[in-house]
Amino acid sequence: MIGAAAANDAPLEPVHGALNFPMSPARARVAGASGARVATVRGEAFLEMPLDLYIPPDALEVFLDTFEGPLDLLLYLIRKASIDILDIPMARLTEQYLEYVELMRRRNLELAAEYLLMAALLMEIKSRMLLPRPRALREDEEDPRAELVRRLMEYESIKLAAHKLDALPVLGRDFFTLEVWLEQVAGQRLPQVCTRDLIAAWQSLLMRARMTQHHKVTREELSVREFMSSILRRLQGGQFTDFNSLFEPGKGVAVVVVSFLALLELVRESLIEVTQSEPYAPIYLKLAHAQSE
Amino acid sequence: MLNPNEAKTVLEAALLVAQEPLALADLRRLFEDDLGADTLRRLLDELRLDWQGRGVELVNLASGWRFQTRPEYRQYLERLSHDKPPRYSRAVMETLAIIAYRQPVTRGDIEDIRGVTVSTNVIKSLEARGWIDAIGYRDVPGRPALYATTKTFLDDLGLRSLQELPPLEQIGSTLELAPHIPPDEKPLAAAATAAPAAAAD
């Protein structure tokens, strides 16, 4: 697969401005006249795809990535050259297509198998059209290009439909549903929550965190956080508490270690104060700031 | 028994509070089936008119009636919500279009039309959104799942049925020719007739 992931999942956005001119209302103008914008690559407008296929090296990967696959690329080539899709000059199209594929290969872009498969198909169609055929066969034999043309047209109409779908108002993006409060006087039912809901909430947080990347949501030992909470609870009221009383050796070494880690973490976060009057004297803990009540 | 005006008030309150579209049957339950479906429909139409010109409209969707904001007010309401809604990739939108217009289809069908492999994530994300689901299996080796769009898909796009989707357009054979081709002409048929005349280049 080619940049399979990359090509498949290329965002819709850049494409609006870029390669989809065949479907924009102004497509005739774009394709016919030079000077209209063909593509915007990294903010720079390309007025026309030169026939020699020169693309600034930086832009090439982005440019090629915007193709959703070989059919998309073929459609682009056909529409760009204003070729009649019902009478495709196979030699010219195959040549141009191979040039693109070669470009991708030279740029060390991961090339999807689909692109190579299409190259083989194009060459096969081309050669079948060159072969002389017995007169008798010619009558009812289908044009070797027919199947390809059918696929290209089918894909193009789906491509257009996808854009129209995307333009429809969508719940949550263009319109919203109402959230009027249902006032309940007595016997209010409370929402039920299960651990699965917590996972769902956490997952959506992680997803958003990756999206915005403003902050990191990292994994941390849960048990440490739990002991941090329980120690803070113990210290509530602001009294000094004996260090040793926080440990319950009866519960095993692991618990002692985790308690100690929790303690260190609380100190690091300046949540508690640790005091000792002299070496080997008892250690006391206290909330860094006792509640003011 | 409520008079029509009182019934309309109850109806409005129910639709304002409901979290999901309400079907006529739900709404009849509201009046313990005291109200005929015709009366109900008339009241709903009145209610729809009452709300004209406001920021919120009453719409009739695939799964029932619902109040929703008008898209024109998006620019204001966006200022209140922090979470920007997703925009789907081309892969997702094209897959959705194929399922919407060609359903029921298998993943293989989708790949045939798009000419590339369809990643599992694309299908999964559409399923997770509740817009598509597997409605059966095709009886061929591997028994691939057949996908179709759901009522939620129609509801979320503000549609009552698939027929309200934008019509699938056939594309002109060339850009120059496009304006002259009558819309009802079938390019596919044209391809077939054009074939014998086509010479190798």
Add this chain to the structure above:
Amino acid sequence: MLNPNEAKTVLEAALLVAQEPLALADLRRLFEDDLGADTLRRLLDELRLDWQGRGVELVNLASGWRFQTRPEYRQYLERLSHDKPPRYSRAVMETLAIIAYRQPVTRGDIEDIRGVTVSTNVIKSLEARGWIDAIGYRDVPGRPALYATTKTFLDDLGLRSLQELPPLEQIGSTLELAPHIPPDEKPLAAAATAAPAAAAD
């Protein structure tokens, strides 16, 4: 700049859509602070009068303005709402998840992780439920309260200790299944997973 009537329409739509009461400051954001607090208050009063005699009323609560059903209509609306259990909003669920997994945390910590402000109502509703409480204060300017989950929370979720919560690494690995998703596709999955919790509280 909107005329008063247009502004009222926007105001109405926003209040109908909001999941939580909207404070004057929220409402001013709706108009990008183009509207003075006095004008806003006047429009809100007008709106309240407009809605008199209907099944839903506009009320001014401690935390802001919201539309809610009038108690008299409860008997009707309840006929619809049985078998539809109430749910917490996404804001509440995410806040709860953060407190459960990252305790003790301040409101600021929660806002850092969620990337949006956390309304007082969210914290209050979790406190009212007895699922979280303030167990201390962080020694930084403002001395923000540190929140942790309570025993009631564990009881209500059927857990004996926090360690019985699903481990985060397990959640993380579910996400790792989709490592190749380009940034533009992530919102989708986020929307999908958020969906179950997205209903109103």
